[in-house]
Amino acid sequence: MFTVKKIEFKDIDKFIKLSYQIYKDNPYWVPQLDSENKKMLSDKNPYWQHAKRQLFLAYDESKNIVGRIAAIIDYNYIKFQETEVGFFGFFECIDNVEVAKLLFEEAKSWLEENKIYKMMGPMNPSTNDEVGFLYEGFDSEPKILMPYTHKYYLNLAEACGLKKIKELYAYNIPVALDDRMPRLTKALKIVQKRNPGITLKTFDKKNYKQILEDVIDVYNSAWEKNWGFVPWTREEFVSIADTLVDLADPNIIMLAYDGEKVIGMLIAVPDYNYVFKKMNGKLFPFGIFKFLYYKNKIKDLRLMIMGVKKQYRQKGIEAYMSLEALINSVKGGYKNCELSWILEDNIMTQRTAEMMGGSIYKRYAVYGN
Numbered sequence: 001m002f003t004v005k006k007i008e009f010k011d012i013d014k015f016i017k018l019s020y021q022i023y024k025d026n027p028y029w030v031p032q033l034d035s036e037n038k039k040m041l042s043d044k045n046p047y048w049q050h051a052k053r054q055l056f057l058a059y060d061e062s063k064n065i066v067g068r069i070a071a072i073i074d075y076n077y078i079k080f081q082e083t084e085v086g087f088f089g090f091f092e093c094i095d096n097v098e099v100a101k102l103l104f105e106e107a108k109s110w111l112e113e114n115k116i117y118k119m120m121g122p123m124n125p126s127t128n129d130e131v132g133f134l135y136e137g138f139d140s141e142p143k144i145l146m147p148y149t150h151k152y153y154l155n156l157a158e159a160c161g162l163k164k165i166k167e168l169y170a171y172n173i174p175v176a177l178d179d180r181m182p183r184l185t186k187a188l189k190i191v192q193k194r195n196p197g198i199t200l201k202t203f204d205k206k207n208y209k210q211i212l213e214d215v216i217d218v219y220n221s222a223w224e225k226n227w228g229f230v231p232w233t234r235e236e237f238v239s240i241a242d243t244l245v246d247l248a249d250p251n252i253i254m255l256a257y258d259g260e261k262v263i264g265m266l267i268a269v270p271d272y273n274y275v276f277k278k279m280n281g282k283l284f285p286f287g288i289f290k291f292l293y294y295k296n297k298i299k300d301l302r303l304m305i306m307g308v309k310k311q312y313r314q315k316g317i318e319a320y321m322s323l324e325a326l327i328n329s330v331k332g333g334y335k336n337c338e339l340s341w342i343l344e345d346n347i348m349t350q351r352t353a354e355m356m357g358g359s360i361y362k363r364y365a366v367y368g369n
Helices: 009-022 034-041 075-081 097-113 152-159 181-194 205-222 234-247 273-279 287-297 317-331 347-355
Strands: 003-007 051-059 065-074 086-093 119-121 133-136 163-174 198-202 253-258 261-270 300-308 336-343 359-368
Touching: 003 009, 003 097, 009 034, 009 051, 009 065, 009 086, 051 075, 051 097, 065 075, 065 097, 086 097, 086 152, 097 119, 097 152, 133 152, 152 359, 163 347, 181 317, 181 347, 198 317, 205 234, 205 253, 205 261, 205 300, 234 261, 253 317, 261 317, 273 287, 300 317, 317 347, 336 347, 336 359
Parallel strands: 086 119, 300 336
Antiparallel strands: 003 051, 051 065, 065 086, 119 359, 133 359, 163 336, 163 359, 198 253, 253 261, 261 300
């Protein structure tokens, strides 16, 4: 006999700690910092200025916690995408259909109480954060800010009546100056000849405030109404930028300009999951020393964002930024780069990844009713 109960934020530690139980025997799961997980679900996260949530925990007869879920309504998403849909997120569960069904039903009921009758996920907590269940690629660790979930979650979701509604891809791209270079260099010369006013700049922390304005400008105009996209608010953008700025490698963040006007960007970050795995969710008392020791040993990257304003697409700007980032990545001693996530129907970005020698090595799936 299982039960599901609403919880308040005072019980957030129980909600967070369940993951350690669910993945205790899995060598690939990477715990994120408990403090960051708590911050994400707290009112300190500016996301909750335009969204709301209800957290649930599932218990067995012995009062052991065996599952969790969050029901989420993002009013900015509903307005921007013009669709009445809520999210489920932060789903973790033992391999038991009854528990999963109770969790999904509670999330669905809460959304319906708020006049939202469609649900999809997982979104942790939004489409600008970790998205989807891992669908393929269970035999390697996730890159930074990408999810890792059990394979049986797919069976649980489908057994509970949810259907796969979208696939997301992660590409692995080797970082090396290899036989791709002549072809890429030739393409770059064509781009430069056709667009003589286009220049690239790398990230300069001394100009952080101005660069942040440029990044916001591109991000909230380049993606338009792609599936799942919703613009970050300024407060959200500043919050995540302030978190990531100290983790950034300035040489692998590219901004493209036409004269003085920003037109595109490429943002890659070192894969700090390599470090977080050593820290086991704790920054203190000893995690900080592990962080400082291991951060200079990171050899992988995640290319998180690459976009160009609409009027500058199909001009080779993405390839221009990719080539420069590749050259700088080699200089930085990196060996592999994950480009993620890419929509299953985003053919243009898939072709760019393939041009850079990339191949799909992980797939993620979003489910809904």
